[in-house]
Amino acid sequence: MKANLKRVAAVALVSLLNGVTFAPLASAADDDASGLEELRRAMTEPSEAPKKKRTRAIVFDGDATQAQPSAAPAASGGATDCAALPPDVRATAVQFPIQFRPGSAVITPGSGNTLTEIGKILALTPDRCVIVEGHTDADGNPEKNMALSRERANAVVKFIVDKGSVERKRLVPVGKGSTDPLRDLDPRDAKNRRVVFKVVAG
Numbered sequence: 001m002k003a004n005l006k007r008v009a010a011v012a013l014v015s016l017l018n019g020v021t022f023a024p025l026a027s028a029a030d031d032d033a034s035g036l037e038e039l040r041r042a043m044t045e046p047s048e049a050p051k052k053k054r055t056r057a058i059v060f061d062g063d064a065t066q067a068q069p070s071a072a073p074a075a076s077g078g079a080t081d082c083a084a085l086p087p088d089v090r091a092t093a094v095q096f097p098i099q100f101r102p103g104s105a106v107i108t109p110g111s112g113n114t115l116t117e118i119g120k121i122l123a124l125t126p127d128r129c130v131i132v133e134g135h136t137d138a139d140g141n142p143e144k145n146m147a148l149s150r151e152r153a154n155a156v157v158k159f160i161v162d163k164g165s166v167e168r169k170r171l172v173p174v175g176k177g178s179t180d181p182l183r184d185l186d187p188r189d190a191k192n193r194r195v196v197f198k199v200v201a202g
Contacts, residue, residue, distance in 0.1 A: 032114050035096050036121060042092040042199040043125045082129035082172050082200075091131060091198035098156065098195050105151035107159055115156065118197065119164025122171075131172045131198040132156050138178040138187035150175025156195055 098115065099108040107115065122130055134149035134156075153173035161168045181187040182194075 035094055036117055039094045039121050039197060042094060043121055043128055082170050085129060085172060085200060090201040093196050093198045095194050095196050100152055105155040107155055115159050116163055119160040119166055122166045123164055128202055129170055129200040131174055133174045133176050133196040135176045135180060135192060135194045136178050137190055137192040142177060146175055146177035149177050
C-alpha cells in the first residue's frame with residue numbers, strides 16, 4: 001500500500017513538473033547585462049531630452065522607510081558643479097539589484113562586480129553628472145529609514161569612487177526614504193527598496 005502511494009506521488013510530481021516552465025538560471029545575470037547596456041546608452045547618448053528607460057529594482061535587505069529627500073553635498077570644482085543641480089534636472093534613470101546587509105549600508109560581496117562594471121561605464125563620459133538615489137519602503141521609522149537610504153547612496157558612491165576612476169565630484173548621493181514609491185505599488189512593498197542611478201542630460 002505504501003509503495004503504491006509513493007508510486008502515485010512520484011507520477012503526480014513528474015506530471016506536475018512536465019507542465020511547468022522554469023526561468024533560465026542566468027536570468028539575474030541577464031538583467032544585470034541589460035541594465036549595464038541601458039546605463040552605457042544613457043552615458044553616451046547626445047545632449048537631448050532623455051529617452052524613457054526600463055528600470056530594475058535594487059533590494060535593500062531587511063529595512064524600510066519614509067521621509068524627506070535630501071542630497072549630500074558633492075565635491076565641487078571642474079566645469080560642471082554636479083552638487084548644484086536643480087531638483088527637476090533632466091535625467092535618465094537606471095536601477096540595478098544591489099544588495100545590502102540587513103539594516104545597514106554595507107554592500108554585500110555579491111554586488112561588488114555589478115558596481116565595478118557600473119563604475120567602468122560611468123568613467124566613459126567624464127563630464128556627465130550622476131545622481132545616486134537611495135529609496136526605501138514605507139514601513140518602519142521614517143527618520144531612521146531616510147538616514148539609511150542616504151547612507152546607502154553614499155556607500156554606493158564611495159564604492160564606485162574607491163574601486164574605479166570616477167571623480168567624486170561627479171556623483172551626487174541622495175536619500176529619498178519612501179517619498180517616491182514605484183508607480184502602482186503599495187508604498188510598504190519591499191520592491192520600493194532600491195537605488196536609482198540618474199544620468200543627467202549633457
